[in-house]
Amino acid sequence: MFIDPTQNVESIAKEVCFNTILIIQNKGSNPPELFNKKPDKLVSLFDLEISFFDLQCYFTSKHAIFEHSFIAMTSGSTGEPKHIQVPMKCIQPNIDDLTKLFKIIPEDIIYFSTPLTFDPSMVEMLLACMNGASLLIAPEKPEVLFPSDKENSITFWQTTPSKFFQHSNADIKNKILSPDSTLKILALGGEPFNGVRRLRELKHWNNQTRVFTLYGVTEMSCWACVAEIDLNTTVVDKEIPLGSCLSETQVVIEPEGNDQNKDTGKIILVSKTRKCIILNKSNNNEEDNSLKFVDTGDYGETKNGTIYYRGRKDDVVKRFGHKINLQFIESTAMQCPKVKTCSCVWLPKPLLLVLYFSSETFSSQELSDFLKCKLDDKHWPDKIVRVDNLPTNSHGKTSKMILSKMYKKVSYATKTLDSLKVIFLKELCLLLSTQVTFDEIMNKDFFSIGGTSFLAISLCNKISVTYPDFGKFILPYLMSQRNTIDEIMQIAHRELCVEGAKAKNRMKRTISNTESNSDSQIIKKVNSYERTNPVEFIVLWTYDTGKCVDASPVLFQTGFNLYVIVGSHSGKIVVADAISGELQGIIRVKARVEASVLCYNEDLSTACGVVGAYDGTIVCFTIETCKEIWRININSMIKSKGACCNGLLYIASYDGKVRCIDILVRRLNIFFNPVPRQYLTLGVALTRFSILSRSSCYEGRHRITYISLLIY
Template identity: 25%
Template sequence: MAATLHEMVREAARLHSGRTAVMFDSGSDSDSGGSSVTYEELLSSGNELTACLRKHGVVNSHILGLFCQPNINLPQWILGILQLPSAYLPLNPEASPAQTLRIVNLCNLSFCLVQCDLLQQFQANYSSSLTLEISAEWPEQNLALVRMQSMISSTTEKALLKTGCEQVQTGHKNESHSSASETTSQMRLAYVLHTSGTTGLPKIVKVPHQCIVPNIQHLRFLFQITPSDTVFLASPLTFDPSVVEMFLALSAGAQLLIVHTVIKRMPSRLARVLFNFHRTTVLQATPTLLRRFGRHVLQEVVLSPDSSLRVLALGGEVCPSPAILRSWRQEGNHTLIFNLYGTTEVSCWATYHRIPESVLTSDHTTTDSVPLGAPLDGTEVEVRDKKGCLVTEGEGQLFIGGRERVCLLDGEVTVTPGMMRASGDWVLVKDGQLYYLGRKDRLVKRHGQQVHLDTVQQVVESLAEVETCAVDLCEGSRLVAFIVPYLGTTASRNIHHRDQASEHADLRGDSVLLPMNRKIQRRLSHVLSSNCIPDTVLLVPSLPLTTHGKVAMNELKMEYERQRQNTGIQQENLTLDNLQEILAKLWKETLGLAEDVRIQPDSHFLLSGGDSLQALRFHQNINIATGTNSAGLLEVILDGSYSDIWNHITMATIFTEAGLDPQVPSKRKHEGSSSSVLPKKQIHAPPSTTAPETLVEGVLHFNSMLMGYVVRRAGEIIKLGYSDNTVCSDNLKAEQATRSKSFQVEGHKTTEDFNSNPSSTVSERTISKTRSTFTIKRGLSLRVLWSSDTGRCVDASPVLLVEHGSSHTATVFVGSHSHRMQALELTSGAVRWERVLGDRLESSAAISVCGKLVVVGCYDGQVYFLRVDSGETWWTFKTGDAVKSCPTVDYVTGLIIIGSHDGHIYALDSLAKKCMWKQNGLGGAIFSSPCLHPPLQLLYAATLHGRLLCLNSVSGVPIWTYSRDVPFFSSPQCSNSCVFIGSVDGSINGFNHKGAMLWQFATSGPVFSSPCVTSSNPRVVCGSHDGCVYCLNCTDGSLVWKFQTTGKVFSTPFVFESPRGQGTLVALASTDGTVWVLNAEDGTVCASASLSGELFSSPVVWEHMLVIGCRNDYVYCLDLNSKEDSFRL
């Protein structure tokens, strides 16, 4: 069996001397059929060149440069060099002279064969750096032999070579498996190439015959190459697949087809040349090169039923998914498709996989990826993890080698047989198969999560609107998808028109292309996780290629930068009018909304379907579009309304234009702020109760503590005035259920009459609901006792104070976006008092340990301490930003603990009127409410920067911290052994009190709801933006039951004992305005009500009364009774 490339050709020439060996097609109309040479002519011309080279002193062991374009004489030139014997080093005439000079110097090149047509170019490029002497010219060969000598000093040259050698030998020691080694003189080199240099300086790779010959022989067997085949030379000489293409044909007596370089850049013309004129049967190409044909040509010509193409071998890039391959084939096509994988460092291919016909014809494949397949003859592959250990299942880096499959890199002069080279490619080992994940440098961390850029690219390409695409990071972190639209779309026709009309067309500003951008991003949001969705979709007419047929990513990044500069020009012409248009456009683009969607001023980004990663994308796009980088914008996006964002960026832009430092506060500024817009509801109340800064003189009698209960969201019931002030157990909840007759419903402020519909029924998991109706089941019903108009939306959750004693009074305290704090009688809804505070109230209130003060946080940054009996101000404490966190009361120390958007947690002593301690939350505003575990003196708090903190509740000293890359809006809740919290990444999490995660339960949407913990049977109930409420086992996080509501669940469930003897119940609200009461054991519906507004407030229940705030400006009290009715609001 032949041991060298040229011996294989000589053997084929002996058997097929009269057959055509090489066909060259220039693409010229006058060159009908092209020119050709037979095997006999090829061998003769090769022998002549060998003799000429020897005559002029080119002897064994030299490396010869070859500076040429593909043409009819190319194979004979390579054959002549190999027969010396010497190795050829292809030099690309289109490469930069500096890159070529580096290669020439690193290889100590003394001679170069130059195509006569290119001799003048060669001299012009290199005569200033190299001493050039034309030793001979052979017109019949169209070649000149040029002797070269570097003008770089020998010391510098040796340093270059030594550096390269040392670098490789260092790695060589780590990768060796044998002490034996071979020198360059023992290895007969066939050719010398260099890597692309995409991850650094290009590496020189010297390839012995013994490394490449087994590759060609095995592939020739796999492809069943015969003398009747025509193999296309698709790859440039500087790309080692060209060696396989050339010698696959010439070692089998087949025909090698070469076309002019210009024709390769004309996809339609190339398709005609390959398949209409020359009936090509074997095509080896990169997927990018193949995609240049377009889906229509691929289906109708390349992979049609009557296509001449017998074998299609894809390599050099990640293989397209089976779905994409199917979209390229027309039914009835029988082309065999192979996936080839390899690296230049172990030239050429390492593995192969023939894609089964069943995969190419079935729509029900189990994988989106094509395996790398089995090793080729003489090749060994293994997968190692980051520690160098072998991986048999899971992810790791692929290593390639073999006893004789070894090349010399850079300055290496010795090599260890069997050396395994690191490929730089990450793969997944699954069920004995290898699946390509991407280059090591294409596996990036984005928003703290690993992203496979090549996998993202495959998903984008799977969209029907996409012809082909490339995905990469620009400016370090922005994920950009460069997309060529499918030829059949309006966007594709438009983009090609724009490309022809203007070299500098703004592709993002086109009225046809923008909807396509949004459509693609909307589609991607359904198939990609948030961290993988591109920040920018840039439509381009085509993907530029490198000389190796791969995507020229640098050119695409230059196009992206040009678009950015165009955006910068637009920034100079910003006005408030077009700023509003820009913000609306970015909002819709980021959320994937239709162009005609109307954005409501109070729309919340996260509640409109966004998530934290989309918020980051929105934040970046606003900064790019406006040319500003205002502090606090991200927090406003995460926690504010659309109008808040508009106000924020307007202020930032105005300050920037004025040349001032945009000191825009990060707290929300609303249309209803006290300085700009009057509250909707006009209050008629005594001045003493409406003055926001009235301070009460004197002291309260703290030694006479109020006796009773405090009822707060999440099922929290606290006993007041007893020696053991604690959060009540389920036994106490049962006790309050048995005393349902303690409060008789008196006349109410607003009584609603409802129409009965006894025939309405509710299924176990769904409710038949029309607008403004609610239906009840299983002996329970809900009807409105009263409602109170607060003047604006009520997002705060009510808190109830139930007093014991002769009066048996119960009061509802609740704040509103109208700046009002109301104290209402629980039984009637009558207003006890009402206060207008300094800004909006979203924080739920708390009752001090003495029962004499109600405490609430405000958007003006103040924490207000108001008297329970009159609403008068006892004390205010100023934080550094808005307070949306709900206060927590330590009933042991009496401290009020609260978080602020200034990023701090405060412990306040209301009696002494001072801050006892203040702790930084380690970055990020604090939206959620702190949670106490008194027995262990632990305090839990969570931040919008994704940190869950555990502090000592007495001193505020941090004990442990858990970090995540997404914000926490959910408030932590404790049981005796665990702490629970929801996350906007869609999970509900359980930790022990030492900070170890015990379990994580995944929902299908962000979790803003806070958990509610039951103690009788250890369960946690929590809602999700996927519309479900989940009941989980506290111990292991396993699902007990889940219930699908008719909206999203933002608020916190409330677990309580039924006053009508129906056992333990769960009250909750969905954002579509529905209040639900479920059986806590199995999640079945017991009752429901539909209010005429969105619900973000959490319900609280005392005996048979459920109180909740609504975005229609009202606070409602619903009566839970045992009549079975259907009501209408």
């Protein structure tokens, strides 16, 4: 096992139970010591000095297997680092398969690019040894790897995408993937492949390099799958498959929990022979794990028998109640060819979404504009930071741990009215991707300048990172729509700066004049100067539907009664009194309800509610008595709210059709197919003579469909 000198060698030695440790130093260095013990033997070699420590009497491992093997350590990017003993019979199938697939011959020059602490380094060494090829150990500089003398140029290069894409566009285009490049195989693995679009643009059409992506985990070292990327047909990163399984390895997609979608789930590696041993201890108990089944911690999706990588568990975070996939943001950013590498980090304490990227010509603002054209506002990063190169860990992967530490809070500045305006305007322009002056927006409320409730929360959250009081204070004012921007700034300045300063002075005088008072009296006086928020929320009542509620609750008044109606993933449609919270009744369906309930009482003797469910069920019920009037099933998923006109219900579904149903007699009159093979996901807005619907497809484009109706 190779250990980084910066790590705690004694701690790792205790966990792994080494028999022998070698420490290599330059001559003249201070003699090393381990466990208060001097080296058992010293050997000088050139300008190096090798110290041997015999530790057989110190440790005995219960789980180590006594056969030819090496020890690899996980990077610890997703948990505590593990020390894995890898027998040669576990990695041997990799060497045999890759030799045939990559057609390694004695004339090949394999570049030894992977750090010794990362287990793919063994693949590079063994490929060279088993095939009589040359192993080049040299700095990772294109002019060294691809000299003018082609006989000494490399032919095989295995590396991580992060390290490869740190090279400049000029080096990749003119040297690495040039028409006369000697590189036969470029194998990228160890982390998600983001950057296929950049690779397509930089690879010369006459270049003969074959590009592969590798997938595997250290717990079943080294690789499990391999796929060759056809840059002529592969356009975006999500089209890159996991690939074919290598010998003695299987990949299984295991759905999570009660998820009915069997095509997505956790990626599990299975092998009867490729067994590794975890040597380090957990909770003072050594792990006894033969690792026949390895939970990779990754998510995959199966399409037409092909498995695609869809991110890690910890790539999905909740941001203001919305699930955000960090890898989706990264892959979208990499669609811009000017972006070399990028990494998205979620900082839970300040609740910030930060995107780091490296580029030769692209600015943070330009990337922000690009992402806002591609992503919805829930995925917009709070901060976009340009760096020369993304930091990597000892394995050559992008280190999100280092990136998280890179973000530092800006020091507090003295807040004046002008400074508050500047702070607000700066963040507002970044958020809305617009350039306005304060005079242009001062007499408007937040929503009239393009704001939404989500953007208000996002804006105030970004401001709160450096100015917590200011960000928290203005949020309810922005949401209320009762004040102009200038009025909000004036109120904030008065409450935070003027009154705040007065309160501090009063508090100082109070404390100095009443030193004999008890702590409780001082606290009461301090609290008397605390400001109150302009909006106060009081919980009147609650009701548990059993599962999560995605649909917006509907308030509906009939007569003197006001009702709340909402559906849930539990299949319950709940009707409750809005004032008292008293349950009026429950309508049940067999699938989850994500659409809002349509309430209608025109031309009817009693008000009724209509809603569609996930399995295509449409149910109509009375609101006051909660009795079912009718239900039908259209055999297509419904996630949008319907619309009603002249007793006719219009509802959209995921088969791309808008159906017209007579509410009184439950008769399906007609249906329209305005957008074939696309999904109608949003609600139908109905006027007296027309339907306006919006459809969306997987490519992220949107189409507005206008259907004219003749109402008799």
